[in-house]
Amino acid sequence: MIPAGHPPVARPRIGVLLINLGTPDAPDARSVKRYLAEFLSDRRVVEIPQLAWQPILRGIILNTRPKKSAHAYQQVWGEGGSPLAAVTRAQALALKDAFGDGVTVDWAMRYGNPAIGDRLRALKEAGCERILLAPLYPQYCAATTATANDKAFAALAAMRWQPALRTLPPYHDDPAYIDALAASVAAQVAALDFEPDTILASFHGMPQRTLELGDPYHCHCRKTARLLGERLGRPLTVAFQSRFGRAKWLEPATDTTLEALPAQGVRKVAIVAPGFSADCLETLEELAIRGRESFVAAGGTHFAYLPCLNDTPVGIDMLRTILGRELEGWRAPL
Ligand SMILES: C=CC1=C(C)c2cc3[nH]c(cc4nc(cc5[nH]c(cc1n2)c(C)c5CCC(=O)O)C(CCC(=O)O)=C4C)c(C)c3C=C
Ligand SMILES: [Fe+2]
Ligand SMILES: [Fe+2]
Numbered sequence: 001m002i003p004a005g006h007p008p009v010a011r012p013r014i015g016v017l018l019i020n021l022g023t024p025d026a027p028d029a030r031s032v033k034r035y036l037a038e039f040l041s042d043r044r045v046v047e048i049p050q051l052a053w054q055p056i057l058r059g060i061i062l063n064t065r066p067k068k069s070a071h072a073y074q075q076v077w078g079e080g081g082s083p084l085a086a087v088t089r090a091q092a093l094a095l096k097d098a099f100g101d102g103v104t105v106d107w108a109m110r111y112g113n114p115a116i117g118d119r120l121r122a123l124k125e126a127g128c129e130r131i132l133l134a135p136l137y138p139q140y141c142a143a144t145t146a147t148a149n150d151k152a153f154a155a156l157a158a159m160r161w162q163p164a165l166r167t168l169p170p171y172h173d174d175p176a177y178i179d180a181l182a183a184s185v186a187a188q189v190a191a192l193d194f195e196p197d198t199i200l201a202s203f204h205g206m207p208q209r210t211l212e213l214g215d216p217y218h219c220h221c222r223k224t225a226r227l228l229g230e231r232l233g234r235p236l237t238v239a240f241q242s243r244f245g246r247a248k249w250l251e252p253a254t255d256t257t258l259e260a261l262p263a264q265g266v267r268k269v270a271i272v273a274p275g276f277s278a279d280c281l282e283t284l285e286e287l288a289i290r291g292r293e294s295f296v297a298a299g300g301t302h303f304a305y306l307p308c309l310n311d312t313p314v315g316i317d318m319l320r321t322i323l324g325r326e327l328e329g330w331r332a333p334l
């Protein structure tokens with residue numbers, strides 16, 4: 001007999017796939033070489049013709065950089081492996097609890113493991129008919145956000161029966177993100193045994209040409225820094241790190257800024273990296289280790305690196321709000 005009123009409707013299972021950049025499987029030159037070969041062959045990342053680029057990549061870069069980068073990775077590698085992977089895994093676990101039944105949360109890396117295609121297929125096999133792709137980059141950049149989505153779309157291109165997809169938009173000016181950053185920075189600065197003369201917000205850099213070609217990344221970073229400064233009640237010093245290759249990158253550069261600050265009377269600095277949702281090589285080695293060394297060598301007296309939101313309660317609460325919003329309509333009663 002058919003019951004009166006609306007029959008119960010089975011809710012489709014929802015999948016959430018957290019995506020970050022990628023990292024080597026181990027901190028040795030061989031693993032780093034494999035990872036860099038995949039990463040630096042991505043046309044979204046290095047935007048020069050492959051015919052000109054591949055000989056430079058294969059002939060020079062992949063023969064010199066892996067050893068140097070492996071040494072850097074060794075300094076930050078932990079019990080859970082690469083910090084980027086360990087933190088992303090922890091974020092997925094925490095969000096699983098936050099979303100509760102009906103939502104499966106998994107994680108993947110754009111380069112290396114776990115691969116986006118593998119995890120998407122696993123979500124589908126687990127019964128997820130609707131999947132939110134969440135590249136965890138607050139500021140949109142084709143070299144990060146777009147290439148993560150491209151990789152997922154390529155995996156779907158090989159499926160006869162595709163799940164429905166949504167993608168997480170950039171959240172560089174989302175009040176939930178700015179509030180979470182401000183709460184984290186304020187608490188960490190209050191816990192320092194010195195009062196910083198400035199707070200330096202360091203974002204990952206990219207070629208200046210990419211900005212000129214219309215990528216919104218630079219504007220997104222500037223807006224995040226302005227809103228965060230307003231929320232903290234003090235303007236931030238902004239700089240861009242991790243320059244790669246000989247082309248002009250976004251300026252000012254974090255390393256030269258750190259070297260110049262003491263001569264300008266700024267001897268106590270706290271650094272935050274608002275563009276990174278997880279601590280990684282670029283924050284833990286480049287900022288917290290090498291940044292400190294160059295600042296102190298230039299005459300700085302006090303230096304603090306303030307960790308990212310990672311899987312802290314305030315960070316997870318922010319992700320639950322921002323990702324949860326994208327699930328609306330999928331999770332609402334039918
Ligand atoms: C070659 C050009 C690069 C562009 C453009 C770029 C953009 C970009 N990257 C991130 C976030 C991360 N990058 C990380 C590492 C890393 N990035 C580049 C190069 C470019 N990045 C290289 C060569 C490396 C590898 C490390 C090294 O050999 O120095 C990481 C950390 C990875 C880890 O394992 O911890 C992150 C995260 C953003 C947000 C971005 C946008 C402009
Ligand atoms: Fe990078
Ligand atoms: Fe770097």
